Amino acid sequence: MPACPPIAISAVCLFANYEVPSFSGFPVGGLLMFSLYAAIAAAAIAFAVWMDDQQGQAPIPRMDLWYAGIAALIFALPVGAWRLGPSFVPLSLLGLGGFAYLFTARRDKSVPADERILTKRFISTLKQSLQERLASNKNRPAKAAKEKVKPPSVAERLQQFSTLLEKFGGRRGRKPKAAAATDGPAPPEFKLLKKDGSPAIANQEATSATQSENIHNVRKMLMTAMGAGATDVHLEPHEKEFFVRLRVDGVLKNSETITMPAGKGMISTLKVASDMDIAERRRPQDGTFSALFGKDKYEIRAASTPTSYGEKMVLRLLNSSGGVMNAGLANIGLRTQILEALKEVIHKPYGMFLVTGPTGSGKTTTVYASLNEIDAQQHNITTIEDPVEYRLDGITQIAVNTAAGVTFASILRSVLRQDPDVLLVGEIRDKETAEIACQAALTGHFVFSTLHANDTVSTITRMLDLGLDPMLIQTAVTAVLGQRLARKLCMKCREAYPPPPDLLKRLGLKPEAVPVIYKEKGCPECGGTGYKGRIGIHELMVMTDDIRKLITDSPSIEHLKAATRAAGTRSLQTDGFLKVLKGQTSISEVVRVTT
Numbered sequence: 001m002p003a004c005p006p007i008a009i010s011a012v013c014l015f016a017n018y019e020v021p022s023f024s025g026f027p028v029g030g031l032l033m034f035s036l037y038a039a040i041a042a043a044a045i046a047f048a049v050w051m052d053d054q055q056g057q058a059p060i061p062r063m064d065l066w067y068a069g070i071a072a073l074i075f076a077l078p079v080g081a082w083r084l085g086p087s088f089v090p091l092s093l094l095g096l097g098g099f100a101y102l103f104t105a106r107r108d109k110s111v112p113a114d115e116r117i118l119t120k121r122f123i124s125t126l127k128q129s130l131q132e133r134l135a136s137n138k139n140r141p142a143k144a145a146k147e148k149v150k151p152p153s154v155a156e157r158l159q160q161f162s163t164l165l166e167k168f169g170g171r172r173g174r175k176p177k178a179a180a181a182t183d184g185p186a187p188p189e190f191k192l193l194k195k196d197g198s199p200a201i202a203n204q205e206a207t208s209a210t211q212s213e214n215i216h217n218v219r220k221m222l223m224t225a226m227g228a229g230a231t232d233v234h235l236e237p238h239e240k241e242f243f244v245r246l247r248v249d250g251v252l253k254n255s256e257t258i259t260m261p262a263g264k265g266m267i268s269t270l271k272v273a274s275d276m277d278i279a280e281r282r283r284p285q286d287g288t289f290s291a292l293f294g295k296d297k298y299e300i301r302a303a304s305t306p307t308s309y310g311e312k313m314v315l316r317l318l319n320s321s322g323g324v325m326n327a328g329l330a331n332i333g334l335r336t337q338i339l340e341a342l343k344e345v346i347h348k349p350y351g352m353f354l355v356t357g358p359t360g361s362g363k364t365t366t367v368y369a370s371l372n373e374i375d376a377q378q379h380n381i382t383t384i385e386d387p388v389e390y391r392l393d394g395i396t397q398i399a400v401n402t403a404a405g406v407t408f409a410s411i412l413r414s415v416l417r418q419d420p421d422v423l424l425v426g427e428i429r430d431k432e433t434a435e436i437a438c439q440a441a442l443t444g445h446f447v448f449s450t451l452h453a454n455d456t457v458s459t460i461t462r463m464l465d466l467g468l469d470p471m472l473i474q475t476a477v478t479a480v481l482g483q484r485l486a487r488k489l490c491m492k493c494r495e496a497y498p499p500p501p502d503l504l505k506r507l508g509l510k511p512e513a514v515p516v517i518y519k520e521k522g523c524p525e526c527g528g529t530g531y532k533g534r535i536g537i538h539e540l541m542v543m544t545d546d547i548r549k550l551i552t553d554s555p556s557i558e559h560l561k562a563a564t565r566a567a568g569t570r571s572l573q574t575d576g577f578l579k580v581l582k583g584q585t586s587i588s589e590v591v592r593v594t595t
């Protein structure tokens with residue numbers, strides 16, 4: 001008999017083995033068959049879960065047919081195993097492989113180019129990561145290899161499997177997510193501390209039912225705010241009701257409406273916590289306290305103001321655990337080109353790097369992240385801040401106190417006598433600070449700072465407006481980074497649509513280069529806004545001789561802009577649109593933050 005390929009064998013077996021029981025030779029043969037069947041079924045289920053995941057990411061037409069296909073495949077497996085015996089293995093692998101290939105090919109048509117799977121690039125990165133993993137396994141000492149991680153117990157495996165099933169079932173909509181959230185794991189530990197470290201509001205302090213109710217409300221409100229990642233909480237009295245509003249991702253929205261007495265009670269509790277005068281309601285006051293929420297530590301600045309309906313309070317929540325700060329430059333959403341250029345800039349021995357943008361554009365985060373790239377062991381790093389927002393290890397941090405006459409300029413002068421290598425000046429607001437900072441940059445120091453301006457070019461004009469000598473700007477400034485924060489699309493509900501042709505044209509792309517982009521929709525996961533989290537959009541201007549030449553007493557903004565474009569700078573809006581093509585944000589959001 002000539003050698004037949006597996007398909008032919010299987011086809012023949014289908015008819016020839018009609019009467020032969022496939023689990024013959026029990027236990028050995030039967031068990032082997034059963035485990036093979038189980039492994040192939042598990043692979044098919046895992047693929048179905050992945051399919052379901054993809055459906056949420058990209059619009060794939062006729063998903064019901066794809067689901068029916070994989071379901072048919074999964075249910076055909078036991079019949080095949082029973083009817084065909086060993087030949088069901090190659091046949092079902094072929095079936096599953098073919099199905100997986102067809103689905104992936106269809107999926108690739110619906111996603112942006114860099115998320116496609118059946119491409120040479122994806123396969124080569126996969127190969128590379130496999131090789132790296134193999135290499136690191138080889139290099140591991142023999143002893144470490146022996147101490148293998150304990151395999152998960154049966155109970156753990158069952159738990160994993162039930163999570164998988166839940167995931168599979170939940171996505172179908174049989175089990176709504178919201179229900180699972182309420183009876184989820186116990187909430188993390190929550191503590192409020194006064195400035196001196198003593199408990200700010202302890203339950204034993206409550207002497208009446210109203211007071212303990214107030215404490216309960218404050219805790220609940222703060223936990224909601226921290227859970228939502230809010231940066232500010234507004235407690236506002238209105239004519240009849242009291243509003244609690246949260247600023248999340250830069251946008252203020254109503255969190256709850258409560259009764260007037262409940263709102264007033266919360267404000268007095270917060271005044272006690274932040275050491276304010278509780279009887280004083282007609283004068284603005286401020287104070288601070290801190291909160292421990294699980295692993296995160298927050299510093300909370302409270303400010304009260306009288307309004308026509310009574311006292312209003314705003315809380316600023318600063319997460320001081322330093323998560324963002326320790327993330328480094330690679331994690332703040334910079335385009336690769338900008339990241340590489342920036343790394344080169346900040347490792348220069350002297351010069352000045354300015355981050356610019358309006359309030360709330362994430363300037364501070366970027367400056368700290370850049371500072372974090374510099375080795376604090378080898379350099380003397382000093383920061384001058386107003387106020388010190390994040391504590392950093394191995395760095396001298398000095399706070400400005402304008403009321404006591406301790407200004408950016410005065411500290412800067414005295415710090416320069418202490419042989420610093422790297423300086424961070426929180427913000428350049430006046431001519432004096434700008435001048436000393438520029439001179440420091442010219443005398444062998446590297447200066448990081450922020451400046452309130454719209455974009456990179458207007459930073460130069462802003463410095464000239466402060467009255468700075470053009471010569472000083474020309475020689476001191478090494479690079480300027482303009483920045484905005486755009487809200488990131490919620491990955492659970494973003495909606496795909498074909499990109500408008502003029503967008504692709506503007507970015508110099510062919511019409512078919514990017515099949516889909518996304519817009520916001522709204523789901524429980526993102527509180528109905530369609531957005532979750534934020535991403536920076538940037539433009540980097542590195543000083544070139546051409547740009548330097550243009551910096552005179554009153555340079556033409558148009559000429560400056562043209563020179564920065566010629567030097568390879570892409571505008572904030574362009575950077576934003578590139579992030580739209582990647583599916584990270586929407587056109588309307590980029591337009592909102594850049595105009």
Ligand SMILES: [Zn+2]
Binds near residue numbers: 521523525527
């Ligand atoms: Zn959503």
